[in-house]
Amino acid sequence: MKIHEYQAKELLAAYGIAVPDGKVARTADEAFEIASAMCPCVIKAQVHSGGRGKAGGVKLANSPEEARDIAQKMLGMTLVTKQTGAEGRPVRSVLVAAAVEVDKEYYLSITTDSQRAGLVIVASAAGGTEIEETAAKNPEAIVQIPISVTEGFKTYEGIRAAQVLGLDDLLQKQLVFMLGAMTRLYLEKDCSLIEINPLVKTRDNRLLCLDAKINFDDNALFRHPDVLDLRDFSQEDAKEYKASCSDLNYVSLEGDIGCLVNGAGLAMATMDIIKNFGGSPANFLDVGGSATTERVKAAFEILLSDKNVRAIFVNIFGGIMKCDIIAEGLVQATREMGVSIPIVVRLEGTNVDAGRKIINDSGLSIISASDMADGARKAIEAAKGGRA
Ligand code: GDP
Numbered sequence: 001m002k003i004h005e006y007q008a009k010e011l012l013a014a015y016g017i018a019v020p021d022g023k024v025a026r027t028a029d030e031a032f033e034i035a036s037a038m039c040p041c042v043i044k045a046q047v048h049s050g051g052r053g054k055a056g057g058v059k060l061a062n063s064p065e066e067a068r069d070i071a072q073k074m075l076g077m078t079l080v081t082k083q084t085g086a087e088g089r090p091v092r093s094v095l096v097a098a099a100v101e102v103d104k105e106y107y108l109s110i111t112t113d114s115q116r117a118g119l120v121i122v123a124s125a126a127g128g129t130e131i132e133e134t135a136a137k138n139p140e141a142i143v144q145i146p147i148s149v150t151e152g153f154k155t156y157e158g159i160r161a162a163q164v165l166g167l168d169d170l171l172q173k174q175l176v177f178m179l180g181a182m183t184r185l186y187l188e189k190d191c192s193l194i195e196i197n198p199l200v201k202t203r204d205n206r207l208l209c210l211d212a213k214i215n216f217d218d219n220a221l222f223r224h225p226d227v228l229d230l231r232d233f234s235q236e237d238a239k240e241y242k243a244s245c246s247d248l249n250y251v252s253l254e255g256d257i258g259c260l261v262n263g264a265g266l267a268m269a270t271m272d273i274i275k276n277f278g279g280s281p282a283n284f285l286d287v288g289g290s291a292t293t294e295r296v297k298a299a300f301e302i303l304l305s306d307k308n309v310r311a312i313f314v315n316i317f318g319g320i321m322k323c324d325i326i327a328e329g330l331v332q333a334t335r336e337m338g339v340s341i342p343i344v345v346r347l348e349g350t351n352v353d354a355g356r357k358i359i360n361d362s363g364l365s366i367i368s369a370s371d372m373a374d375g376a377r378k379a380i381e382a383a384k385g386g387r388a
Pocket residue numbers: 042044049050051052053054058098099100101102105128129197198210211212
């Protein structure tokens with residue numbers, strides 16, 4: 001789960017980490033009010049994405065009036081950044097933050113290092129909006145410092161990070177404190193990423209987090225109701241949100257073949273085989289091992305609400321899941337929703353004969369496939385003639 005920059009900064013501040021003064025505004029007048037006590041200031045679009053600076057989502061205001069004008073334009077717009085995809089993210093709030101006189105920008109983050117089964121500090125003296133370019137062209141400028149989760153953060157790891165950034169003794173102390181607090185926050189709140197880009201050295205020689213991104217491990221959210229309260233559904237893909245309410249594993253993609261599959265492995269294999277035959281999947285969708293008729297219907301609704309979907313490929317291997325249950329859900333959903341696009345079905349496994357019978361007896365024009373490859377080919381063919 002992602003949160004907004006202003007929320008991430010509030011969390012960092014609660015752990016004693018230095019962030020610029022700032023407050024969130026949901027209207028232009030609120031931005032004016034806040035800016036009246038904080039000028040010059042920066043107005044920052046609050047969306048779940050980085051790359052805002054380059055996309056016009058970070059602007060300097062020299063007066064409260066200017067802050068109001070900028071906020072007026074930002075609020076309600078859809079910000080498209082390098083990270084959002086073409087659909088962008090709606091700007092529902094802006095952060096009004098005291099402008100900082102920056103001497104130098106650094107990159108600093110903590111994330112999970114699954115290979116070392118621990119955490120890792122990632123630090124670079126080349127921070128700021130060009131960090132992706134640095135990673136691509138000059139990766140040795142980005143240094144990793146592993147932290148043990150059992151032993152926790154050690155001062156010498158912080159000193160090493162300070163060396164990477166080239167900090168003096170005073171700032172080194174600030175960085176060691178900051179990394180200790182970040183590690184504590186990371187572990188206590190089950191984060192998956194805390195990223196400060198840029199961390200800056202101010203003209204008056206202080207370390208300050210100018211930007212902050214915090215992501216949380218979805219599987220641990222059940223033990224953090226305070227974190228769940230920070231969720232902003234307006235920033236999430238509507239289909240992915242609906243899927244999560246029905247306990248479906250769904251990831252929206254760009255193609256035109258909607259996939260309904262049981263099991264994550266089979267879902268991956270289905271996407272691969274569609275690609276292999278020259279098609280393009282519209283999504284990853286795993287209805288799980290214990291799907292009910294209701295969940296199959298919910299899955300269909302999500303696939304059909306995607307305007308890019310021109311054909312649906314149902315690929316089921318009935319192990320725990322029985323083919324007749326899937327077939328029942330499929331037939332009900334198709335009837336109730338008046339599906340007008342082609343559906344290709346490949347069923348195999350437990351109760352497959354009963355499942356096929358339900359489909360054949362339904363009178364619906366469902367294209368049946370003999371195996372996965374056959375199904376993928378038929379779905380690709382059907383998508384060419386499906387709705388525009
Ligand atoms: P991002 O583009 O979404 O990562 O947004 P950031 O919050 O990182 O802002 C982008 C860039 O704007 C930063 O790298 C800074 O160079 C600049 N910036 C943001 N706030 C300030 C500020 O208060 N003072 C100065 N001088 N620059 C700022």
